Amino acid sequence: MWHPIPVSEEKETDPYLTKQLIAYIGNKRSLLGFLGTVFSSLENKGDRTVFSDPFAGSGAVARLARKMGYSVLANDWEPYSKIVNSCYIGINKSDLKNLFGEYGGVEKVFREINHLDGEPSDPYISRHYAPENTEEADYHTERLFYTTENALFIDRARTWIEERYSGWDLDEKQLKEKYILLASLLYEVSTHANTSGVFKACHKGFGGHGKDALTRILAPMEMEIPHLVDSSEKMIIENLDAADFVSQNSSHMTYLDPPYNSHQYGSNYFMLNTVALWDKPPVSGDRKDDGRFVEKAGIRKDWIQTRSPFCYRKDAPGAFSGLLDSIDSRYIMLSYNTEGIIPFGELYDIMENQGRTELYCRDYILYRGGKQSLSRQNYNMELLLVLDRKEKPGKSDRKKVERFLLERKLITLLRRPFHPEKMKTNFPCRNQSVDLSPSQDGSFLLGTREYYVFRDMPSTETLEVLSDRQLETLFSLLEDSLCGDNQEEARVLINLMRQSREEKMRNRYGRRLLQVVRKFAFKKYRELFEETARELERLIADENKVFGSLSEGLASIKSIAAMRFRG
Numbered sequence: 001m002w003h004p005i006p007v008s009e010e011k012e013t014d015p016y017l018t019k020q021l022i023a024y025i026g027n028k029r030s031l032l033g034f035l036g037t038v039f040s041s042l043e044n045k046g047d048r049t050v051f052s053d054p055f056a057g058s059g060a061v062a063r064l065a066r067k068m069g070y071s072v073l074a075n076d077w078e079p080y081s082k083i084v085n086s087c088y089i090g091i092n093k094s095d096l097k098n099l100f101g102e103y104g105g106v107e108k109v110f111r112e113i114n115h116l117d118g119e120p121s122d123p124y125i126s127r128h129y130a131p132e133n134t135e136e137a138d139y140h141t142e143r144l145f146y147t148t149e150n151a152l153f154i155d156r157a158r159t160w161i162e163e164r165y166s167g168w169d170l171d172e173k174q175l176k177e178k179y180i181l182l183a184s185l186l187y188e189v190s191t192h193a194n195t196s197g198v199f200k201a202c203h204k205g206f207g208g209h210g211k212d213a214l215t216r217i218l219a220p221m222e223m224e225i226p227h228l229v230d231s232s233e234k235m236i237i238e239n240l241d242a243a244d245f246v247s248q249n250s251s252h253m254t255y256l257d258p259p260y261n262s263h264q265y266g267s268n269y270f271m272l273n274t275v276a277l278w279d280k281p282p283v284s285g286d287r288k289d290d291g292r293f294v295e296k297a298g299i300r301k302d303w304i305q306t307r308s309p310f311c312y313r314k315d316a317p318g319a320f321s322g323l324l325d326s327i328d329s330r331y332i333m334l335s336y337n338t339e340g341i342i343p344f345g346e347l348y349d350i351m352e353n354q355g356r357t358e359l360y361c362r363d364y365i366l367y368r369g370g371k372q373s374l375s376r377q378n379y380n381m382e383l384l385l386v387l388d389r390k391e392k393p394g395k396s397d398r399k400k401v402e403r404f405l406l407e408r409k410l411i412t413l414l415r416r417p418f419h420p421e422k423m424k425t426n427f428p429c430r431n432q433s434v435d436l437s438p439s440q441d442g443s444f445l446l447g448t449r450e451y452y453v454f455r456d457m458p459s460t461e462t463l464e465v466l467s468d469r470q471l472e473t474l475f476s477l478l479e480d481s482l483c484g485d486n487q488e489e490a491r492v493l494i495n496l497m498r499q500s501r502e503e504k505m506r507n508r509y510g511r512r513l514l515q516v517v518r519k520f521a522f523k524k525y526r527e528l529f530e531e532t533a534r535e536l537e538r539l540i541a542d543e544n545k546v547f548g549s550l551s552e553g554l555a556s557i558k559s560i561a562a563m564r565f566r567g
């Protein structure tokens with residue numbers, strides 16, 4: 001069975017849940033409202049709820065569980081995660097007034113660190129990961145993960161912390177103080193990085209060629225006192241392999257959020273571990289003949305110690321079922337993605353083997369319909385599977401869930417850009433509407449914009465009438481009607497601009513065209529980009545009334561492309 005969960009339109013504003021979260025792939029910050037609704041429907045009514053989060057990452061979900069009053073068991077095998085969770089999950093707000101007495105209190109200690117000055121005694125981040133001088137940074141010969149000033153800030157702050165709180169063999173109060181300072185520094189380290197999110201590479205030049213996020217990257221670092229909340233419940237924070245962690249800790253509900261693609265967190269976030277551990281591993285300075293680094297990002301070598309089995313197709317199902325066997329909880333929830341490494345059917349079977357498994361999903365695609373953006377092309381769906389070990393599996397549950405997913409996949413497909421000619425070949429089309437009904441009786445008519453994007457979305461009732469076979473046929477016909485690639489979409493948009501009588505629509509297609517062309521503005525598509533840009537310039541000159549609005553945008557994309565081609 002599946003359950004759509006209404007998503008509140010109200011924005012979460014509590015800083016404990018929304019602020020000071022490290023930038024983290026796969027973090028569930030935007031799903032907190034949805035997850036909170038599911039958690040409260042499963043909690044141990046009238047008794048304490050012990051909530052386990054073995055893949056806690058940034059700690060977004062563990063924070064929610066703490067705020068909901070649960071006893072939280074948070075674990076992740078990356079050291080930086082243990083530190084941020086030890087701070088935000090392990091420390092009470094009311095503790096703050098009793099800490100940092102020898103420095104005159106928490107405010108004073110933060111002020112002191114934020115005002116540190118001078119050369120750090122043994123610079124490390126500024127030596128290996130930042131340029132000599134921000135203004136004269138040279139991405140050919142220097143690593144540009146931080147501005148010179150911010151790299152020095154990290155060196156000074158981290159050295160200050162380690163000089164006062166050396167190692168991890170500290171008493172409880174000192175540990176709390178160290179976690180607070182490090183969690184705050186790690187947030188700065190993750191926020192002001194000159195990367196597009198992960199540390200496997202930095203931008204060539206500050207802000208990258210698009211100069212996006214430049215303000216964030218250049219802004220001087222300043223550590224903030226963490227936003228904490230009080231709780232009288234017991235918290236456990238660990239740094240173990242998830243399977244070991246769950247076999248040592250029982251809970252009422254366990255929330256599993258393992259990686260679902262091949263990207264390893266240890267290498268993607270190596271910089272956070274470097275600052276967390278402050279063990280200063282050697283960084284290769286070897287250079288090629290042209291002066292560039294052989295190891296461009298200087299990733300620490302020991303990241304392979306946390307190479308996750310969940311990132312490999314051949315290992316993930318075994319790791320997942322082994323993990324389930326080790327968990328002692330009535331409820332086990334799994335966040336996963338329809339495009340994840342373990343196919344949905346396999347996941348469902350593994351979970352259903354242990355009891356009734358239901359699918360919860362955010363109720364936002366199926367019933368909202370209406371407006372859609374020209375640029376939405378997302379095929380993925382976030383799933384939450386909930387296993388109740390006390391209930392027996394229902395007979396047709398898997399079939400119902402698969403059917404539901406197929407309907408969702410169809411809705412997602414309907415949001416993509418189509419090729420009008422292909423659409424007209426595959427379906428009866430009239431008056432801007434497409435007839436998607438199998439018997440072509442007009443019972444399933446959807447309005448479009450020039451047969452390029454759908455304006456309407458089908459109602460649940462319309463879809464329910466279709467058999468599984470019919471739904472699958474419809475899906476494959478629609479897939480066959482999509483724009484095959486960006487180049488084809490660009491061609492469709494040029495035609496639509498020509499055909500549009502309304503300036504508003506022409507501009508809309510023009511903006512989309514520029515977005516599409518921007519996608520080719522990379523070295524590997526150089527020929528295609530240059531050919532498309534030449535064609536657009538010809539059109540701007542020959543049919544200026546139609547295409548003139550493209551000229552400014554095209555010039556800016558061309559200058560970004562030129563920089564990329566040179567780099």
Ligand SMILES: C[S@@+](CC[C@H](N)C(=O)[O-])C[C@H]1O[C@@H](n2cnc3c(N)ncnc32)[C@H](O)[C@@H]1O
Pocket residue numbers: 024025026027028029054055056057058059060061075076077078081240241242243257258259260265266308309310
């Ligand atoms: C999708 S992220 C979790 C995101 C988290 N729920 C959040 O909101 O930030 C997956 C996490 O699993 C951790 N991880 C992967 N394999 C692990 C393992 N075998 N044991 C413990 N942690 C693991 C990674 O370090 C990463 O932080």
